[in-house]
Amino acid sequence: MLIIKISDLSPGQILVLGYLIVITTGTLLLLLPVATISGKSTTLLDALFTATSATAVTGLIVVNTAEHWTRFGQTIIMLLVQIGGFGFMTSTTMLFLIFGKKMSLRERLIIMEELNYNKLSGVISLTRYIILLTFSLELIGAILLYQYFKNLMPAARAWYFSIFHAISAFNNAGFDLFGNSLRSFVSSTYINLVISFLFILGGLGFIVIAEIYRKLDLKSLSLHTKLVLTITLFITVFGTVAIFILEYDNPATIGNLSLKDKLLASFFQAVTPRTAGFNTVTIGHFKDVSLFLIILLMFTGASPGSTGGGVKTTTVGTLLIVVYNIALGKEDIEVFGRRLKKKDIFKTLSVVVISLLVIAAVTLVLTFTEQFAFIQIVFEVFSAFGTVGLSTGITSNLTSIGRIFIIITMFIGRVGPFTIALALGKRLRKGIRYPEEDILIG
Numbered sequence: 001m002l003i004i005k006i007s008d009l010s011p012g013q014i015l016v017l018g019y020l021i022v023i024t025t026g027t028l029l030l031l032l033p034v035a036t037i038s039g040k041s042t043t044l045l046d047a048l049f050t051a052t053s054a055t056a057v058t059g060l061i062v063v064n065t066a067e068h069w070t071r072f073g074q075t076i077i078m079l080l081v082q083i084g085g086f087g088f089m090t091s092t093t094m095l096f097l098i099f100g101k102k103m104s105l106r107e108r109l110i111i112m113e114e115l116n117y118n119k120l121s122g123v124i125s126l127t128r129y130i131i132l133l134t135f136s137l138e139l140i141g142a143i144l145l146y147q148y149f150k151n152l153m154p155a156a157r158a159w160y161f162s163i164f165h166a167i168s169a170f171n172n173a174g175f176d177l178f179g180n181s182l183r184s185f186v187s188s189t190y191i192n193l194v195i196s197f198l199f200i201l202g203g204l205g206f207i208v209i210a211e212i213y214r215k216l217d218l219k220s221l222s223l224h225t226k227l228v229l230t231i232t233l234f235i236t237v238f239g240t241v242a243i244f245i246l247e248y249d250n251p252a253t254i255g256n257l258s259l260k261d262k263l264l265a266s267f268f269q270a271v272t273p274r275t276a277g278f279n280t281v282t283i284g285h286f287k288d289v290s291l292f293l294i295i296l297l298m299f300t301g302a303s304p305g306s307t308g309g310g311v312k313t314t315t316v317g318t319l320l321i322v323v324y325n326i327a328l329g330k331e332d333i334e335v336f337g338r339r340l341k342k343k344d345i346f347k348t349l350s351v352v353v354i355s356l357l358v359i360a361a362v363t364l365v366l367t368f369t370e371q372f373a374f375i376q377i378v379f380e381v382f383s384a385f386g387t388v389g390l391s392t393g394i395t396s397n398l399t400s401i402g403r404i405f406i407i408i409t410m411f412i413g414r415v416g417p418f419t420i421a422l423a424l425g426k427r428l429r430k431g432i433r434y435p436e437e438d439i440l441i442g
Contacts, residue, residue, distance in 0.1 A: 012419045019055060019415055026051030026080045035073035042068070045403055052407045054080035056414035057307060059174025059277030059389020060380075062396045062403065066179040071160075077175055078164055084414060085171025085202070085307040086134065094131050130206045134170065141166035141198045148190055169198035172308040174277020174389030182268075186280040187261045192268050199276035203302030204228060223338045224314065228303045231313040232274075235297060239270030242293055252285035273297035275308035277389025284392040288375050291392070295379055298386040299355075309387030309413045311355050318348040347418065354417040359385050362409050369401045370394070384409040 029035060030047040046062050053060050054077045065074065086094070108123050145162035153161065161177055168175045178184060185191040201209065208225045221229075244266035247253045254262045268280050273294050286294070301310010322345055325333045333340040359381055366377045376392045383390050384406045398406065412420050 015419060016415055019411065022080065022083055023048070023051050023055050023411070026055060026076060029076045030069075030073055032072075035070060035076060037068060037070055040068050045400060049403050049407055050077065051080060052410050053389070054173065054175065055084040056387050056410040057081055057084040057171045057173040057275070057309070058384060058387040058410045058413070059168075060384060060391060060395050060406065060410070061175070062398070064179050065175055066177045074164065074177065078167055081171050081173040081175060082167055085167075085173065086130070090127055090130055094127075126206070126210070129210055133206060133209065137198065137201060138163075138166045138170050141170060141194065144194045145191075148188075148194075165195070166198060169195045169276065169278070170202040170307065172199050172202050172275045172277065172302060172306075172387070174272075176278065181279045183280055183282065186257070186265055189260075189264060192264050192280065195278060196268055196271050196276075199274070199278070199308075200232075200271060203274045203276070203306045203308040204232065205303040205306040207305045208303060223336055224304075226336050227314050227317045231300075231317045232303070235274075235300060235313070236267075236271055239273070239293070239297055240267045243269050243290060246287060246290045246293070250285070250287060253281045253290075269294070270297070273386075273388055273390065274300075275302050275310055275386055275388045277383075279390060282393075283390050284376075286392075291375055291379055294390065295382045298382045298388045298390070301386045301388075309385070311351055311386075311417075315348050315351050318344065319352060322348070351416075351418050354420075355385065358409065358412055358417060362405050365405050366398075366402050369399050372397075380406065381409060385413040387413045 027044070027047045030051055031042060031044065036042045040063075042063070049060075049062050052058075063069075065077065069077065142159070142162040145166055146158055149158035149161050152158070164175075164177055167173075174181070176182065182191065182195065205228060208228050211221060211225050240263075244254075244262060247255070247266070248262065249255050254265045257265060265280055268278075272278050274297065283291075283294075299310060300316045301312055302308020303313045318340065321335045321340065322333050333345060362385075363378055363381045366381060367374065370377055372394050376394050379390075379392055380394055380398075382388075387410060395406075
């Protein structure tokens with residue numbers, strides 16, 4: 001019998017195993033009768049789909065969160081979202097800190113792998129900061145939301161809704177207790193701004209927020225932070241303007257709204273594909289060209305070391321920078337007065353290629369198994385891979401095979417395609433360098 005020791009596993013393999021344990025535990029808890037509202041039934045596949053979606057902070061659902069799950073079930077979902085947003089190792093570190101246990105060198109290396117952090121020194125301090133920042137911003141978000149919800153429902157219920165949606169928003173999960181996401185609040189500037197404030201901060205990345213907090217001089221920011229802020233600002237402005245123009249006369253989305261509400265709805269729908277998953281208008285009623293735009297935004301996703309998914313803003317940014325520099329005939333890849341490292345360029349290309357291969361494979365399968373328009377299938381797959389949670393409305397009608405492949409896609413999207421590849425790959429021999437030879441490109 002083959003026995004695998006934890007000490008023999010690579011950091012990537014441990015992360016994969018850790019997330020699988022969390023998802024399995026969540027699935028079993030959601031299968032308990034106390035988790036489901038009386039008269040409703042939960043299948044193993046529905047529980048697994050929901051647990052994976054929550055842990056992967058995606059938000060795609062096959063059963064209505066408000067109508068199917070009891071307070072116990074919803075609390076399990078909320079805890080899974082929190083663990084998924086923190087990350088498996090950050091959640092584990094929090095328990096170690098609570099019980100006074102020291103982290104070993106190996107455990108610190110795993111944290112580095114999960115956070116996409118390049119330095120071993122200070123990794124525990126960074127983890128403490130992530131925990132404190134997360135709880136602080138979620139608390140602020142809950143208090144702000146309570147100021148609005150207390151006028152709509154009893155105080156206890158308002159607090160519960162506020163805490164649930166603050167956690168769901170900051171962790172870019174997209175789970176809601178209203179049954180229709182935030183479509184009832186399409187004209188509420190307050191709710192739109194509070195929710196988007198939470199998931200934008202969550203999607204920036206903990207390292208970026210920490211650096212901005214420490215440095216008041218924006219010129220002294222690191223290259224990573226500059227790239228994140230520049231790309232985030234660009235896709236936010238571009239997405240808002242594009243959706244406003246494309247959907248301006250669509251009565252099924254923003255066509256019948258006032259000018260102020262059109263701008264508000266366009267902004268929200270432009271920033272939510274960064275993997276937040278909330279929506280204030282019906283996504284299924286968008287024009288195909290708008291859906292394609294959102295697909296591109298979902299593929300980009302949030303930033304490294306954040307609560308969001310996607311290939312990440314810096315990955316897309318690096319790819320564009322490489323193309324730009326090559327087009328200019330430069331040997332070095334330069335941006336903001338700095339030169340990019342070759343290993344980062346190779347990793348960027350690997351992440352993009354692996355991601356597209358996964359998306360293409362799952363899309364091919366779903367095109368064969370599902371009876372929906374191709375744009376709807378592509379949208380669903382990109383949403384799952386980017387851990388976004390937006391849908392044109394087909395999720396609950398997927399076949400069992402379709403649901404299984406979406407589950408796999410959400411899992412890969414959360415753990416990361418590069419981490420999955422390293423976890424599955426074998427270690428190669430080092431010390432051998434083969435001679436170079438030219439090939440024809442393009």
